[in-house]
Amino acid sequence: MRSGALAEMTIMLAAQGKGLASGAMSGFDPVAVSAECKLASNEIPVMLLAVGRPAPGNWPRKVRRDVGAVLSFSAD
């Protein structure tokens, strides 16, 4: 699972470097994906990743609050 997550992030970064957009997805039917991809019984689909050319007007990230508004550190 962890290796799959790291691999997916690396692919996302590589895709972005190539000017592509990507979207991770963990909410899927693993049985259906396994059947569609003809996975062996000892192979488990961890995540899906959609990769493609960004549509005109696409933005890299939706609006987020500043980190300082949602995270604080305490020395106590």
Ligand SMILES: Cc1cc2nc3c(=O)[nH]c(=O)nc-3n(C[C@H](O)[C@H](O)[C@H](O)COP(=O)(O)O)c2cc1C
């Ligand atoms: C590991 C991972 C799994 C995700 N799985 C789903 C998913 O199953 N369905 C979904 O709608 N969004 C999922 N997301 C969120 C989308 O990929 C995306 O990050 C989210 O829609 C926020 O998009 P934004 O950054 O443009 O606002 C997942 C994100 C991550 C990092």
